[in-house]
Amino acid sequence: MRHFLRSIFLHILIALLTGLGIGLAYSWFISPVTYVDASPAILRSDFKDQYRSVIAASYASTRDLARARARLELLGDMDPVGELSAQAQQMQASGESIEVVQLLAQLATDLQRGVVSIPATNTPFVAIVNTPTAEKLTTEEAPQIEATQPVEITPFPTSSFEQTPLAPQQLVTPTARPTFTSIPKPGTPFTLVSQDTICNIDLQPGLMQFTLIDSRRRQVAGIEIIVNWAEGEDHFFTGFKPELGNGYADFIMQSGTIYSVRVAEGGAFVSNIFVPTCTDPNGKEYLGGLLLTFQQP
């Protein structure tokens, strides 16, 4: 009797576990939960990149920073500005047109600064803000020039989806302050106004920093810089590190290599550039960096 009871209990247990396995196999593999109402946060990364590009293109048209920010939040990025900047750099490296790259860089810059820097336009644009000094590049934001006329900011109404977690309707955009903007005149060349050796042991050795400013000393994003050396050449643009300034760009030099720098579109040409040597207070030598400042006359 005892043996029989143990036997039937074992059979029931095995049947239960077998049923459990069948149920899990069915619900996980044969007929898993089907997503039909996905959110942008779970999109594949390449689709997220395209989504970001469209957000940036839409922002370039509407200049609605709050709405662009809300849309970016849908993607669930921990650091939306960083993602935009990284994507811009990747797209630039992959040969994407500068117009597309600039859209992303511009949105990253505006999000970083919290201001809408340029008016709606359908032309490639460059936002220009006041130039921080070289020493302040990493720590301070340039002050915005306030418009003398009060500007009405009319936010584009947010979609009034009942079930959507999209951007909340905003009657005012408190962070958006109007700024003067300018687009560099085509053909106005940048000239070298200063070339300073930077001796800071905390900076990466051989760091060559660039700051491009316009005639009103506001930083200029989207300007191509070309660095040449004996074995190669590199092209990059200002504005991809908005946290360091719209007109900022940098390049890592190698010790023992002579470089030349040219600002694209007829800008200044600077030759015979190399990594400077600095000395710390203990008399020990280390590799320093350079800061080149270019300005439109």
Added chain:
Amino acid sequence: MTSSNWIKIIIALALGAALGVIYGWAIDPIEYTDVTPGILRADYRADYVLMVAEAHQSEQNSETSARRLALLGSESPAQIVTSTLEYAANNSFTQNQIILPQGLLTAMQTYQPQGNNAP
């Protein structure tokens, strides 16, 4: 083994299967992390189309707009915009939010793909 015991075993099997399905569907379902935009919720799709329409308003580039809309699936760009307009009509979109996709729809209806349409 008696028929009574067989019934017990079958009931245990069914119970286990039911528990497994509940666990697999409700408690710990498969999580999707790399989905395609084709299964975006309707309001997200509508907002995406609205973004494309906003960009199109200033760019006026049908090729680019069609490429962006192709992200949402294999339907024609005009069909995608039409679906959005239907959604907008049923969900109290503002006038401006309807006018922009209407402009985009007109562009997509007259758009003729040329050459390479790779996104």
